[in-house]
Amino acid sequence: MPKILSLRTLLHYATLLCALTHLPANAGNLDPLSPAEIARATQQANVAAPFPTTRSATSNSTTPVLELLLVERHPNAKGQTARRADVYTYDYSTNETIIDVIDLDTNRVISRKREKNLQLPLTANELQRASDLILADDEQRSLLDAEFKRITGQTLNNPAQQLQVKAFVFHASSLPEQLNAASQQCGLHRCAQVLLYTADSVVFEVSPIVNLSAGVITQTIGF
Amino acid sequence: MQYRTPLLTLSLLIVWQNPVFAAPGNTCTGQALSKTFASGASWNLCWEPRQAEGIVLSQVTYKAPNHAARRVLGEAALSQVETALDDGSVAPLFLTTEAGFGGNNLQTLNAAACTNGTLHATSGRNVLCATTRAQGYSYKYTTQRQGQLWELSSHSQIGSRNYAVRWRFYENGTIEPSLGLSGELPVVDASATQYGWPAMQSGKVATGFTDHALWRLDFDLDTSHANDVVEEIISTPSADRLRKTKTITRLNTETGRNFDPETKRFWRIRDGILSNGSVGQISYELIPNRYDHSRANSSNTPWLANDVFFTRYNACEKHAANNPTSNCTANVSQFVNAESLNQQDIVVWYKQSYHHLPRSEDSNRIGTVWSSFQLLPRDWHSTNPF
Numbered sequence: 001m002p003k004i005l006s007l008r009t010l011l012h013y014a015t016l017l018c019a020l021t022h023l024p025a026n027a028g029n030l031d032p033l034s035p036a037e038i039a040r041a042t043q044q045a046n047v048a049a050p051f052p053t054t055r056s057a058t059s060n061s062t063t064p065v066l067e068l069l070l071v072e073r074h075p076n077a078k079g080q081t082a083r084r085a086d087v088y089t090y091d092y093s094t095n096e097t098i099i100d101v102i103d104l105d106t107n108r109v110i111s112r113k114r115e116k117n118l119q120l121p122l123t124a125n126e127l128q129r130a131s132d133l134i135l136a137d138d139e140q141r142s143l144l145d146a147e148f149k150r151i152t153g154q155t156l157n158n159p160a161q162q163l164q165v166k167a168f169v170f171h172a173s174s175l176p177e178q179l180n181a182a183s184q185q186c187g188l189h190r191c192a193q194v195l196l197y198t199a200d201s202v203v204f205e206v207s208p209i210v211n212l213s214a215g216v217i218t219q220t221i222g223f
Numbered sequence: 224m225q226y227r228t229p230l231l232t233l234s235l236l237i238v239w240q241n242p243v244f245a246a247p248g249n250t251c252t253g254q255a256l257s258k259t260f261a262s263g264a265s266w267n268l269c270w271e272p273r274q275a276e277g278i279v280l281s282q283v284t285y286k287a288p289n290h291a292a293r294r295v296l297g298e299a300a301l302s303q304v305e306t307a308l309d310d311g312s313v314a315p316l317f318l319t320t321e322a323g324f325g326g327n328n329l330q331t332l333n334a335a336a337c338t339n340g341t342l343h344a345t346s347g348r349n350v351l352c353a354t355t356r357a358q359g360y361s362y363k364y365t366t367q368r369q370g371q372l373w374e375l376s377s378h379s380q381i382g383s384r385n386y387a388v389r390w391r392f393y394e395n396g397t398i399e400p401s402l403g404l405s406g407e408l409p410v411v412d413a414s415a416t417q418y419g420w421p422a423m424q425s426g427k428v429a430t431g432f433t434d435h436a437l438w439r440l441d442f443d444l445d446t447s448h449a450n451d452v453v454e455e456i457i458s459t460p461s462a463d464r465l466r467k468t469k470t471i472t473r474l475n476t477e478t479g480r481n482f483d484p485e486t487k488r489f490w491r492i493r494d495g496i497l498s499n500g501s502v503g504q505i506s507y508e509l510i511p512n513r514y515d516h517s518r519a520n521s522s523n524t525p526w527l528a529n530d531v532f533f534t535r536y537n538a539c540e541k542h543a544a545n546n547p548t549s550n551c552t553a554n555v556s557q558f559v560n561a562e563s564l565n566q567q568d569i570v571v572w573y574k575q576s577y578h579h580l581p582r583s584e585d586s587n588r589i590g591t592v593w594s595s596f597q598l599l600p601r602d603w604h605s606t607n608p609f
Contacts, residue, residue, distance in 0.1 A: 030252045032271045070274055073252075075538035078297070078448055078568065118547060121274070121323045166382060169321050174314035195382050202587070203383045203407055 030076065033085055037104055038071045041085035044109055045100040065093050069120045074101055084110070088120055095189055095213055119169040122192055130192040130210040131165045137217050140208055144196065147204045162199055167192040170209050175221065182211065182218035189213035193221075251282040252298075256343065256353065258373040258392065262609065263288035266373055266392040272345050275542065276300040277324030277388055278377045285396050285600075287608035295507060295598070297443030297536075301388055301402065301436060302572070303543040307521035308409065309431035310418035315521045317545040324379040324386065332378065340374075352376050361395055361609060368609055370394045383407040387591065396603055398507075401595035402436050408581050408589060422581040429581035433519045435527055436594065437543035437555065440571040441536060442492040444505060450495035451569045453533050454506075457486035477559040479529030482514050490531065491601050495566045503602025509573065510597040519576045525556035527574065534558045536568035543572050 033041065046066075067090040074084035083104040090097055096114040103110050122130070134140045148156035148163075156162055170193035172179055172186040183191070190212045196204040208220045253271025267284040279300040286292035301324065307315035322328060331348045340354030354374045361370030376389040387403030408422065408429040419430040444451050453474040458467040474480075474490075482488055493506035509531065511517075520527040526544045532555045534540065539551035540558045552558060555572045577594045584590055 032253055032273075072273060075541065077538050078536065119321070120547070121321060121326065124327065166380075168316065168382065171314070174316065175312070178312070197383075201383075201407065 030073070030081060033071065033073050033083075033104075037083065037085065040104060040107065041071050041087050041100075041102040042068060044102045044107060045087040045089060045098075064125075066091055067123060067126060069097070069123060090120075090190060092190070092213055117187055119171070119187065119190060122167050122169060126190075126192065126212055127165065127167050129212060130167055130194050133210055133215065133217060134194060134208050135159055140217055140220070143206055143220060144204070147196075147206055148198070151198055151202050151204070164197040164199065164201065165194060166197070167194045167210075169193075178221065180219050182214075182216065183209055185213070186211060186218070191218070252279070253281070254343070254345075256375070258353070258355065260355075260371050260373075260394045262394060264394045264396075264608075265292070267292065270343075270351060270375070272325045272329055272350060273300075274323045274325040275319050276302060277329055277379050278351060278375070280375075280390065283392075283398070285392075285603075287396060287604055290604060290608055293445045293505070293603070294443055295398065297441040297448055297568075299390075299400070299438070299440050301400075302439035302541065303435075303437045303545065304386070304402070305435045305521065305527075305544065306384075307433050307435075308418075309433070310415050315435075318381050318384075318386075320542055320545045320547060322381045324381070324388065328379045328381055330378040330380055330385075336378070350377055358393060362607070370609075372399075380406075383409065384589075389593075389595075395609065396600040398598040399512075399595050400438055400598075401593050402434075402575065402577075403591045403593050404434065404577070404579065405589045405591040407587055408585050420581045420583075422583045422586050424586055429585065431578065431580040433516070433521055433576060433578045434594075435519070435521065436575045436577075437526075438571075438573045438575070438596075439541070439543065440573060440598070442507070442569045442571060444492065444494040444507070445497050447496075448536070448568045450566045452493050452495050452566060453564050453569055453571075454491050454493055455480065455488060456491065457483070457488045459486050473565065474533055475563065475565050477532075477534045477562050477564060479532040479556065479559055481530045482511060482517065490533075490571075492569055492571065499602050499605045501605035503605065505603050506601045507598045507603070508601045509571070510599050512595045512597065514575075516576045516578045517574065519578055524554075526554040527576070528556065530574050532556075532559055532572040532574075533564055534570050534572065535562040535564060536570050540570070543574075 069088040069090055071085055071087050074086045076082060085102045085104055087100040087102060088097060096116055097118040097120065099113045099115065101110045145156050170186050170191040172184050192210045192212055194208050194210060205222055206220050209218050211218050251269040253269045255269050257265060257267040259265040265286045269281045271279050273279050279298065281298045282294060283296040283299060284292050284294045304318040305315045306318055329350050332342055332350060332352055337352035337354065340352045342349035343351040343353060356372050356374055358370035358372045361368045370393065372391050372393045374389060374391050376387055379386045384404065384406035389401040389403060391399040415430065416428050419428040422429040442451055455472045455474055456469065458469050460467055489508055491506040491508040493504050497505050499505055514530060517530050537551060540546065544554040546553050573596060575594045575596060579592065
């Protein structure tokens with residue numbers, strides 16, 4: 001019996017061939033920025049605003065002056081294919097978000113703006129800093145120990161292993177009547193509301209607010 | 224010798240299918256993905272992750288069997304989600320721009336999270352699951368047909384919430400974007416009973432909350448993005464309610480509009496020129512799957528005052544609210560500034576509000592709740608292509 005390919009098999013092959021021949025792995029000039037382009041955009045933004053890496057005249061000498069928040073492709077008007085990047089950097093010395101638009105074809109800064117009260121999501125560095133500040137604070141630590149004991153019945157002796165930490169940017173306007181004076185600056189300052197979880201994702205009912213600009217924990221609220 | 228005819232047929236099929244996919248060209252951002260169903264119907268698009276929106280789709284093209292491929296959307300994403308607690312103790316939070324559906328919040332998926340599907344990676348992490356599923360009947364009469372759909376899903380963990388963003392692309396051209404809510408309940412003290420439900424095992428009250436999701440849909444029907452129009456269609460009952468009179472009104476300037484169950488008000492985005500080869504002009508219409516929660520407007524903010532907004536495309540109008548690009552205004556109610564919509568590049572901002580009053584079964588994992596809507600072809604073809 002001679003083997004004859006069925007129409008179904010043929011269709012299958014045809015579909016497969018079309019899929020293979022017509023889909024480029026990468027789609028073109030409006031692709032997201034490559035790691036090399038992100039590095040180049042960051043470098044241009046840094047060249048435009050050289051700052052020391054730490055500041056000294058504050059309560060917390062480990063506060064970085066500049067924190068790179070986000071680098072992403074600048075939205076082009078339709079039909080425009082120029083490679084541009086938006087670089088968002090937080091300047092802790094003035095509490096401003098700097099927005100640089102970089103032309104990646106010419107390696108030039110096209111525009112630079114500084115805005116107050118504009119808070120992008122926290123970076124991994126900032127989350128780590130908030131977490132370190134909380135765990136180093138005796139009052140906070142005893143609160144966390146008690147909460148961990150209440151939820152799990154166990155002792156919190158290795159926070160890095162036993163806890164998960166997440167955080168949102170915190171604005172004073174989000175809790176207008178419950179804030180102390182230190183938290184009132186949040187929004188103008190860069191603050192984090194920190195959520196703590198057990199390793200199996202049970203959320204703590206206490207949530208510390210950390211003013212990252214001042215390097216202090218301002219208060220603890222219920223979650 | 225017996226293979227000559229089948230191979231010839233195969234070559235012809237390849238040639239025939241050659242124009243199936245519009246060249247992605249330089250307007251497609253990120254990685255290309257496609258799905259061709261056994262019927263020959265196909266979807267073709269690109270996807271990329273962004274810090275705020277999570278997964279963003281672009282150049283979404285549909286092809287029915289034996290028809291030309293046509294673009295539907297230039298770009299589409301969940302542009303903003305705001306969450307507000309019922310007790311008003313905390314001001315609403317912009318989850319998209321203040322926390323982000325992308326970045327570290329975009330979850331790495333494993334094989335168990337993508338049963339029978341294919342995982343797709345970005346920067347070495349699997350973040351998107353593509354699955355083909357049975358749709359059930361696509362029609363039934365003297366004959367019947369079982370349809371299929373192609374599903375793209377991602378998950379973002381934001382605080383104690385887990386959000387699934389799911390796009391379903393049906394074999395018949397329908398697009399269904401959905402937002403799935405799960406995670407763990409927020410808690411307040413028992414004194415706030417009127418703002419929640421005693422759903423926690425501890426007897427504490429879990430606070431109710433409302434999520435407002437605004438989807439940004441940049442319609443670029445077929446080859447030209449700049450010649451689309453928006454039409455509002457109502458069917459008004461007569462005084463004796465025995466007849467319904469259809470009225471079509473073109474929306475000529477940017478505007479925000481509301482659903483109206485009495486007149487079954489709906490909208491379609493239509494190509495300004497292209498017909499389906501018969502009497503119809505190609506378009507997609509908006510179908511709300513549920514809008515009984517849509518009048519919730521936390522803090523009485525103008526960007527939540529309408530169910531749907533229609534604006535002219537502007538690259539820096541990215542987020543429906545808390546839009547951080549300083550070249551543009553801050554929210555969609557300000558994007559509506561009297562620009563023409565007639566034969567223009569149209570962006571639809573579709574609002575879905577969902578109020579969650581917890582139940583005991585949500586403790587200590589919220590049972591996934593889906594909110595979705597559909598984009599349905601209207602006169603995209605002159606007859607049912609199946």
